[in-house]
Amino acid sequence: MSAVLPRIEPAGLDGWMVRLFAAIDEANMPWLTALVRRCEASFGDALVDLVPSYTTLLVVFDPLAMAPEEARQRLTTLLADLQPDEARDDAEPRELPTWYDPSVGPELERLAERANMSIEQVIEQHSQAEYRVFALGFAPGFAFMGRVDERIACPRLETPRRRVPRGSVAIAERQTSAYPLVSPGGWNLVGRTSAVLFDRHREGFSLLAVGDRVRFVPVSRVEFERLGGDTRSVEANQ
Incomplete structure (x- = not known):
């Protein structure tokens, strides 16, 4: 991934936008799908929605079940050792x-x-x-x-x-x-x-x-x- 990205940006009171890439590329997808799977496992019942796109992942959570800063910290932890999901390619x-x-x-x-x-x-x-x-x-x-x-x-x-x-x-x-x-x-x-x-x-x-x-x-x-x-x-x- 780019040395500048990923970035975590606020998306309202109940969401964070994770910008993984700067340009659209098919090679982005294993990274995005890997982050989707890790978010599902990490956020559990506090997760409301995940919206992956070409270069980003919008993570929507329940602010009554998880504070915004806790959600951001979880994303930071997930991104620290993120590896591409090769299973979907197989x-x-x-x-x-x-x-x-x-x-x-x-x-x-x-x-x-x-x-x-x-x-x-x-x-x-x-x-x-x-x-x-x-x-x-x-x-x-x-x-x-x-x-x-x-x-x-x-x-x-x-x-x-x-x-x-x-x-x-x-x-x-x-x-x-x-x-x-x-x-x-x-x-x-x-x-x-x-x-x-x-x-x-x-x-x-x-x-x-x-x-x-x-x-x-x-x-x-x-x-x-x-x-x-x-x-x-x-x-x-x-």
């Missing part, structure tokens, strides 16, 4: 079955033209890469993943859609994700996954967690339907 990547088609991925053609590629090449480029979950947010179960190859990276839409269908696989700049629920959104849609990304009855609710490795696996329309995927076009879902 796990098999999560695979998301994905149907790539212009009807559910209306920006496929635009991305292909922008990259001077065929639609098939864009699909191949997106699906052959392995992505790391850097953060969860925006909507329950929405995983910010990276990093997308520069050739198919593309800015967000100038005018966001009011309704993006559940499961829509999308690209924004060098990030990719899949919408866990129907919601507004301005990312470039390239396909749709049949995976259930958010389930209130699942432990932890979200299929993906920060630090996970993910692959989008191309499937045919027939296989997508067999897996329970919604084949209605984006327009039909409006």
Whole structure:
């Protein structure tokens, strides 16, 4: 880690923001996931929430169960001998079955033209890469993943859609994700996954967690339907 970081900064009366890194990098994730596990063990019932992101970890605690200075001291102790969590890297990547088609991925053609590629090449480029979950947010179960190859990276839409269908696989700049629920959104849609990304009855609710490795696996329309995927076009879902 950087010689300057980590830093522990106040985040209200019941939280501390731990800044572990100065720049976004996939190599950050084993350190962040290690700190998450150590906080869970150290804070116990006083822990309210942990929010890992690209370079930081927000630690929210119950100030009635633990004084802010005690929480800060615990974090200082945890950071003193922190080692990266390699166990998650040893796990098999999560695979998301994905149907790539212009009807559910209306920006496929635009991305292909922008990259001077065929639609098939864009699909191949997106699906052959392995992505790391850097953060969860925006909507329950929405995983910010990276990093997308520069050739198919593309800015967000100038005018966001009011309704993006559940499961829509999308690209924004060098990030990719899949919408866990129907919601507004301005990312470039390239396909749709049949995976259930958010389930209130699942432990932890979200299929993906920060630090996970993910692959989008191309499937045919027939296989997508067999897996329970919604084949209605984006327009039909409006």
